[in-house]
Amino acid sequence: MLEDQKKEQAAPSPEFFGSNKKVIQPVKGKKKNYFIKHWQIYSMLIPGILYFIIFKYIPLGGIVIAFQDYNVFNGVFDSPWVGFKHFKNLFEYPEFYQVLNNTILISLYQLILGFPAPIILALLLNEVRKMMFKRTIQTVLYLPHFLSWVIVGGLVISFLSPSTGLVNEVIKYFGGAPIFFVQEPEYFRGIIVSSAIWKEVGWGTIIYLAAIAGINPELYEAAEVDGAGKLRQAISITIPSILPTIMVLLLLKIGNILDLGFEQIYMLLNPLVRDTGEVFDTYIYRVGLLGGQYSYTTAIGLFKSVVGFILLVGANKLSKKITGNSVY
Structure with a gap:
């Protein structure tokens, strides 16, 4: 008897399979961009980023003169290329x-x-x-x-x-x-x-x-x-x-x-x-x-x-x- 009661309690109700089933949809709130939300913090990175861009990455373009017979008067674009000389x-x-x-x-x-x-x-x-x-x-x-x-x-x-x-x-x-x-x-x-x-x-x-x-x-x-x-x-x-x-x-x-x-x-x-x-x-x-x-x-x-x-x-x-x- 007790086993029958447990089975009845554990069994899903007919409404579970019926058309009246309601699925709760999550409320879609207004999403804010993370970087815009914390722009004050990320703005502190700007001086460091500019430093590396201006003084570290842009000068990397000068590497090309290692493959040229560089002449100050001709510049990078007109100096002859010599490869690995x-x-x-x-x-x-x-x-x-x-x-x-x-x-x-x-x-x-x-x-x-x-x-x-x-x-x-x-x-x-x-x-x-x-x-x-x-x-x-x-x-x-x-x-x-x-x-x-x-x-x-x-x-x-x-x-x-x-x-x-x-x-x-x-x-x-x-x-x-x-x-x-x-x-x-x-x-x-x-x-x-x-x-x-x-x-x-x-x-x-x-x-x-x-x-x-x-x-x-x-x-x-x-x-x-x-x-x-x-x-x-x-x-x-x-x-x-x-x-x-x-x-x-x-x-x-x-x-x-x-x-x-x-x-x-x-x-x-x-x-x-x-x-x-x-x-x-x-x-x-x-x-x-x-x-x-x-x-x-x-x-x-x-x-x-x-x-x-x-x-x-x-x-x-x-x-x-x-x-x-x-x-x-």
């Missing part, structure tokens, strides 16, 4: 390989020595508990980032001066002979790397401190309960937590491995150290702008971009496969 010359000039070797070596030194520096500094500053002392140290460290390389280069030259420089004063105090650091090829790469670290280490530290600030404090509390010390907490909690930030910055650094920047090298470069210190940026300036070989140096610039793109894509795939973190 300048790329062929690029790999035939011994000077090119010397500049390539200098660029790669200095970039590797900066990657090996300079990249871990802000990570280590951020880990150390994270353990400082006196906020006034911590903020003072941070300010002192990232202040050089806001100085131009003209000022920093002048400070480096003065600091290493053989007559009045602090380093040579210490050497003379201990009975040594003064050293012309900036004019000695064997010291030049070390000066470039160390000055770059001194200038940018504080700014990189801010990025990693911001990443560390997002770590859940309960992880550290649980580690302390388990008896983990500060070193173990840094290895097991802090570094794995900021690993995505580390990998993104590392990939961007690898993508720009042939782009050291013009200002720093140019401020410290001189004819005595040109064989070990000249990189692509200063070479393009000297040969391209001063020497008038626009097509040849444009080919070098295109070569740099292609190599950087290949390195970035390859490193990104490798990072995604090994660590699961990538730029895209």
Whole structure:
């Protein structure tokens, strides 16, 4: 009896199958375009978009002069096309390989020595508990980032001066002979790397401190309960937590491995150290702008971009496969 009642309750009524069935249609309201609705937010992107269009994408049209014997008076449209002539010359000039070797070596030194520096500094500053002392140290460290390389280069030259420089004063105090650091090829790469670290280490530290600030404090509390010390907490909690930030910055650094920047090298470069210190940026300036070989140096610039793109894509795939973190 109970089973019959359950079947009657579960069975659909005849009206369900009848013509009186009413289907509720959703009310179609007035749809608003998402971008129009939030136009105030998207309007803030306009300056950045215009910057990239005007200064990044439009100048890409100048790549064509790498395939021409470009003449300033004839312009892009009337200069003769020569195909891959300048790329062929690029790999035939011994000077090119010397500049390539200098660029790669200095970039590797900066990657090996300079990249871990802000990570280590951020880990150390994270353990400082006196906020006034911590903020003072941070300010002192990232202040050089806001100085131009003209000022920093002048400070480096003065600091290493053989007559009045602090380093040579210490050497003379201990009975040594003064050293012309900036004019000695064997010291030049070390000066470039160390000055770059001194200038940018504080700014990189801010990025990693911001990443560390997002770590859940309960992880550290649980580690302390388990008896983990500060070193173990840094290895097991802090570094794995900021690993995505580390990998993104590392990939961007690898993508720009042939782009050291013009200002720093140019401020410290001189004819005595040109064989070990000249990189692509200063070479393009000297040969391209001063020497008038626009097509040849444009080919070098295109070569740099292609190599950087290949390195970035390859490193990104490798990072995604090994660590699961990538730029895209």
